[in-house]
Amino acid sequence: MPELPEVEIVKRGLEKAVLGQRIKRLSFNRPTLRLPLPVELPAQLAGQRFDTFARRGKYVIALCDGGYGFILHLGMSGVIKIIPAGEAYSPAKHDHVVFEMEDGGHIVFNDPRRFGFLKATTHDTWHLDNAFAGMGVEPLSNDFSGPVLARVLKGRSGPIKTALLDQKVVAGIGNIYACEALYMAGISPKRVAGSVQGKRAAALAGAIVEVLGLAIESGGSSLKDYYHADGSLGYFQHSFKVYDREGAMIDDQYPVKRIIQGGRSTFYCPAKQR
């Protein structure tokens, strides 16, 4: 579920809550998520301070002053919960990873479907991790533009919607924001990806930047200090134009349709997207 905006909010929330704070203890409540949890990590991180949080695509990178750290992916259903110092932490179902901070606060990774994972890494090597090999341009960086998008789409014969979900094309876009950006740009999800060039590519790049930026903004502003009352980070109220709105009317007359592409739902408004 978490796409780039939600992951960005998680990263900012962690910065706000525990940057510079010392970890007292890290514990795992099961041996494996999507990948085995790194058994060496609790010993590496005990007593260390968080000194860096970063995001690349849908990944959060967390590093400590001792040089060790981890790369986190929230999968489909993962959330980070922050329980501030002074509040009691009561373990909940699917709390798989628990950081107990020196000040008494807790950071918890909860993931019912267990598609998420956590990998050990270091300050010096995290950027070399396989997770980032071949990953596409960061859409909110200065490196992203219409011409750049046009270049990575060139020659692709599959539909544009499916291409946008490929993390090698653009980093961090998932099913929701692929649908929303295509709607905003007026481009049909069924259009051949390679035909999104020139003006269309510029419009789509602009729409991607806008829709991701707005989502981060609304997440940041609608969350008190970036976390919910229950402490969970990573979800916030969105208002989507087409996603999950099959049958809704655009301009009171054009219905939103749902189709399947690459085994996943696509929502779009045929009358408004070509």
Add this chain to the structure above:
DNA sequence: CTCCTGTCCTGCCGGC
């Protein structure tokens, strides 16, 4: 290379 399918796992919702 690109594309297509299946798979991992739990929870929730709608229909009967």
Add this chain to the structure above:
DNA sequence: TGCCGGCAGGACAGGA
């Protein structure tokens, strides 16, 4: 009320 099928925001492997 309960049971069952379908579907869910992701990513990767394997085969064509």
